[in-house]
Amino acid sequence: MSAVGVKELKNRLTYFLQRTKQGEEIIVTERGKPIALLQPIKTAQHAASIEARLARLAALGLVTQPSRRTRKTPKPIKIAGPPISQAILEDRR
Numbered sequence: 810m811s812a813v814g815v816k817e818l819k820n821r822l823t824y825f826l827q828r829t830k831q832g833e834e835i836i837v838t839e840r841g842k843p844i845a846l847l848q849p850i851k852t853a854q855h856a857a858s859i860e861a862r863l864a865r866l867a868a869l870g871l872v873t874q875p876s877r878r879t880r881k882t883p884k885p886i887k888i889a890g891p892p893i894s895q896a897i898l899e900d901r902r
Contacts, residue, residue, distance in 0.1 A: 812836040812843070 811828075813835055818825055825835055829847050837845040850868040866872045 810834045810836060812838050815839050815844075818847075 811833070813825060815837060818835075818837055825847065829835060829849055832849055832852070834849075834852075835847040836843045837847055850865050853865050863872065863874060867874045
């Protein structure tokens, strides 16, 4: 496990992400104090958000995330004339 400052992490992000992919955990520090832990998603123990949990499950191959955006809810169609409920009641008589 190694430590890296925020400025160096920002400047060399790709390098540290490659090291993380290889299984290394990296402590991110700000002015010498640890503030975050960069670790492979497959080995993450406790994820707080639902997005992080789903990403971990996807990395483990247990779920498949959607490959495209979800469809928008269609707009309701307005139909002229009497309500359908009235037509049903008349049909029952």
